[in-house]
Amino acid sequence: MDAAVKSGLLSDVRGVAAKPRNANRRSSVFSSQKGSCVSMSFGTPHSDWRLKEMKASYIKSTVHSVGASTYAETAIGSYPHAAEEKIGVLLLNLGGPETLVDVQPFLFNLFADPDIIRLPRLFQFLQKPLAQLISVLRAPKSREGYAAIGGGSPLLRITNEQAHALKCALEAKEISANVYVAMRYWYPFTDEALQQIKRDKITRLVVLPLYPQFSISTTGSSIRVLQNAFREDAYLSRLPVSIIQSWYQRPGYIKSMVDLIKKELESFSKPEEAIIFFSAHGVPVSYVEEAGDPYKDQMEECIALIMQELKSRGAYNDHILAYQSRVGPVQWLKPYTDEVLVELGQKGVKSLVAVPVSFVSEHIETLEEIDMEYRELALESGIENWARVPALNCTSSFITDLADAVMEALPSAAAMSTASSKTEDVNQDPIDYFIKMFFGSILAFALLFLPKLTTAFKNHII
Ligand SMILES: C=CC1=C(C)c2cc3[nH]c(cc4nc(cc5[nH]c(cc1n2)c(C)c5CCC(=O)O)C(CCC(=O)O)=C4C)c(C)c3C=C
Numbered sequence: 001m002d003a004a005v006k007s008g009l010l011s012d013v014r015g016v017a018a019k020p021r022n023a024n025r026r027s028s029v030f031s032s033q034k035g036s037c038v039s040m041s042f043g044t045p046h047s048d049w050r051l052k053e054m055k056a057s058y059i060k061s062t063v064h065s066v067g068a069s070t071y072a073e074t075a076i077g078s079y080p081h082a083a084e085e086k087i088g089v090l091l092l093n094l095g096g097p098e099t100l101v102d103v104q105p106f107l108f109n110l111f112a113d114p115d116i117i118r119l120p121r122l123f124q125f126l127q128k129p130l131a132q133l134i135s136v137l138r139a140p141k142s143r144e145g146y147a148a149i150g151g152g153s154p155l156l157r158i159t160n161e162q163a164h165a166l167k168c169a170l171e172a173k174e175i176s177a178n179v180y181v182a183m184r185y186w187y188p189f190t191d192e193a194l195q196q197i198k199r200d201k202i203t204r205l206v207v208l209p210l211y212p213q214f215s216i217s218t219t220g221s222s223i224r225v226l227q228n229a230f231r232e233d234a235y236l237s238r239l240p241v242s243i244i245q246s247w248y249q250r251p252g253y254i255k256s257m258v259d260l261i262k263k264e265l266e267s268f269s270k271p272e273e274a275i276i277f278f279s280a281h282g283v284p285v286s287y288v289e290e291a292g293d294p295y296k297d298q299m300e301e302c303i304a305l306i307m308q309e310l311k312s313r314g315a316y317n318d319h320i321l322a323y324q325s326r327v328g329p330v331q332w333l334k335p336y337t338d339e340v341l342v343e344l345g346q347k348g349v350k351s352l353v354a355v356p357v358s359f360v361s362e363h364i365e366t367l368e369e370i371d372m373e374y375r376e377l378a379l380e381s382g383i384e385n386w387a388r389v390p391a392l393n394c395t396s397s398f399i400t401d402l403a404d405a406v407m408e409a410l411p412s413a414a415a416m417s418t419a420s421s422k423t424e425d426v427n428q429d430p431i432d433y434f435i436k437m438f439f440g441s442i443l444a445f446a447l448l449f450l451p452k453l454t455t456a457f458k459n460h461i462i
């Protein structure tokens with residue numbers, strides 16, 4: 001946990017990116033949940049979730065502490081039960097540019113995150129100038145990708161759909177809850193969702209990251225932002241919260257993945273011959289080896305569970321796990337997806353089903369990188385039959401399982417922290433900010449254009 005939610009500078013980038021023209025559309029305010037859950041049968045919604053049987057043993061392995069206390073330990077009763085409980089579920093996600101104009105500021109927000117570019121303490125003042133530089137260099141390539149999938153990321157639309165489906169699934173289980181969306185790098189940002197949670201007077205909150213496996217760079221980063229916001233706010237610091245840090249081992253998730261894989265295998269004339277090719281988003285090796293990111297272990301365990309379930313349903317296919325989407329001049333988790341595809345083709349593999357496994361909605365890396373780049377590479381390398389398993393999106397068994405996860409997490413909600421410590425970056429003096437940006441940019445530029453770095457960046461970023 002220490003490694004996962006390391007304390008440190010928060011580069012809060014709210015307000016740095018240009019305010020989008022249609023910002024209202026991007027509201028986190030899914031709480032009032034426009035649209036009703038018409039297709040599902042409900043009992044009378046009420047808040048007495050304690051009537052539900054809780055799978056306590058499961059909670060221990062999935063719900064972890066974020067503040068000083070461990071939620072599973074503090075458990076039920078640590079917060080005076082409100083006369084009328086108002087339950088909130090906060091979905092955490094990455095966010096994506098909605099238009100091509102959004103791409104560079106979105107990338108700036110991403111690279112300004114100290115959990116994405118991890119600089120030594122001494123060099124942290126370079127974070128934003130470096131982010132500015134890298135985002136400008138990366139933007140053309142990134143823009144091409146978003147243009148190829150229709151001019152923007154589908155992430156907010158799908159996340160909103162998942163939020164609505166989750167609210168309905170909870171209602172079907174007689175839990176009335178508001179579901180909110182907080183994006184890390186684009187609208188609606190965490191702050192907006194938290195303001196709405198306060199306005200709605202939520203009395204108990206479950207935080208559910210939409211990443212099955214924990215990584216410092218994804219769930220860890222979003223939780224760090226949450227922690228800082230909670231520390232600074234009297235209401236939020238007392239709100240009982242339960243954070244589900246990872247859920248890759250949940251049987252409902254594993255079964256839903258296997259359903260999709262089996263369905264895709266059936267599209268092959270000889271399903272047993274197809275290699276199941278798991279492609280996970282990579283992280284730099286240093287995250288795992290130096291910072292203790294559990295991402296690789298969790299990914300491997302997740303794949304083992306999926307394969308076990310597949311075997312139990314009669315599918316004995318060979319499988320492989322590789323990592324995609326590396327960025328920048330450092331070593332990332334290996335093997336790399338593109339290299340493995342070429343090797344498999346050379347070895348004579350003819351049928352392959354690609355399974356995106358680190359993310360539960362379609363996004364640029366499924367729609368462009370896998371469906372276009374990797375598919376083309378695979379076919380060029382001699383693979384003849386290619387298929388790709390769709391992302392879970394709103395698959396009903398998956399959403400129902402998320403609803404179960406929320407219910408199981410509810411009893412262990414506890415106040416996150418009462419300690420009041422401010423982050424260094426908030427309310428920064430504008431002159432200080434300008435000086436840091438100016439000299440930082442010069443230094444960042446000089447560093448970036450050292451010959452070795454230039455070559456590396458040419459290979460991987462530009
Ligand atoms: C589990 C999922 C993800 C991990 C781990 C992750 C780490 C990580 N990502 C970058 C850099 C980029 N990521 C980008 C997009 C992007 N990343 C994820 C998920 C994970 N990232 C998603 C779902 C998306 C797509 C969002 C969308 O708009 O659809 C991008 C931008 C796209 C591009 O230019 O390729 C970058 C850049 C790093 C450096 C990193 C770990 C350190």
Ligand SMILES: [Fe+2]
Pocket residue numbers: 281325
């Ligand atoms: Fe990423």
